[in-house]
Amino acid sequence: MIPIVGVPAPVYPPTVDWAAPISPGRVEDLLEAACSRFADHVACWSERGAVTYADLASKADRICGGLQGEGLQPGDRVGLMLPNSVAAVAAFFGVLKAGGVVVNFNPLLAIPEITRQARDSGADTLVVLNLAAHLAVAEHLMEEGAIDRCLVADVGEMLGGLRRLIFGWSPFGGRGKIPANDPRYRRLESLGGEPTTTGRDPGDIAVLQYTGGTTGLPKGVVLTHRALHANAVQLARWFTQAEAGADKIVAVLPFFHAFGMTGAMLFGVALGAELVLLPRFDADGLISVMESRRATMLLGVPAMFRALLMRPKLAKADLSSLKVCISGGDPLDPALADAFRAATGVRVLQGYGLTECGPVVTCGSLDVPAKPASAGLPLPGTRLRIVDPSAPEIVMAAGQVGEICVAGPQVMAGYWNAPGETAAVFRDGWLRTGDLGSLDDDGYLFVVDRLKDLVSVHGRHVFPRVVEDAIRAHPSVADAAVIGPTAGAQEGRLAAFVVLRPDGRLTEQELKQFLEGRLAAFERPGHVRFMGALPKTALGKTIKAQLVAMLDENGPAAS
Structure with missing residues (x-):
């Protein structure tokens, strides 16, 4: 079995064995292993203070025993709607140890x-x-x-004396009162009891994770213990520069998203690392914490790295402890990666993943040559192939663009209560991702765009991502999104939504002139709308459905 189908064997890091078996495990096994090796090491640091692995395991056990005492049965679903905090980590593992299924809710969603x-x-x-x-x-x-x-956790658990300095006086809004004598409410801290073994199997559901809903209605992705445990082990094996029990991973990506949940929390616990918990992104606060905690790894999205670069504080900070930064969620502009490395001395590696894969599929590595715009190589045990979207039995050759397909231990079991949609995305054991990309002769993945975002302009295919990258190349532009011809876009042309930098000055005509030498005529937007900000998910992905609705409702006029 080889990791790449349709291209020669990839140039793999010499210190990583792609074929080394990954033993099936449960997610809570990661915490138990870390606790047995690093009981006295810091597991979580928050503004309130530090918690060791022994303390974290004890908190998870109390929640586990309390839930079981309240009648939780194996397979029961428990929703978590918590910002990154010790309570969030303890509740996550407590629910799983009790035999429950975690359902992550994004508190930023509409009710x-x-x-x-x-x-x-x-x-x-x-x-x-x-x-x-x-x-x-x-x-x-x-x-x-x-x-x-x-079950109610106390916000005071995550706020200490540095609150004013890092996050401002009231970053989470006002406290609310738990209704008195209402049996429907219990304090999370009051749960307690002796936990009992549930006998849950690695093939059982661990997490029900809803997709971001950027292109349609969110779907519940069924992630088993085996899938999430495997993805955490894959990451631990991939990053050979990591040192078990010594690393400090900045956990600012929300745990209610798959990238933050697996990429930061589960990866960190698998390493016995310290999770530096930040409940929300604040550029200056993040810089301060990375410097003071001597962080070694930062996981983020391109918008985060772009925001950090715009802060004068970055140039003055001592970030020499950082080994690597990992970017996901959206494509990383090579110019942005170069600028961040020039400012900090730290490489930003791009990864690729999706909720249906737990989520990480590929990533760059410090052990192999970097390739600009590449999303790296498949993680250990992960197989890739590129197929013709209209004829998926045809595997594309190296360099040809097609639909990315994935097979591996981290792939989902299916969509919750949606057998039809599950069957539609699996073919012969391969998950069809709905993303377009290509593989080069060395096995590196290059993501081009979402298949659903591919548009036709006067009969010619256009990748909106290519147009967005060209717009972002203008020095006055901070962000951009492009959608295809809709009812609100006249003449069958693309529409661009553009956010300028704070000091940026740009007109629609000037932008169109800038793009003339960079894009073909049919690729250039016919309409430009300037905005203060683009609608984004919690992970920084643009919600294009809202842009389409905005254009259809208000027409293409710039604002």
């Missing part, structure tokens, strides 16, 4: 969508912070019959 996901998942319990906004969501869900009870 109707959270309600839909709660009903769809069948979660009967929700864990939130004692914030007025979070408690209001919980009350709504209970009134609608979407959940039965709420």
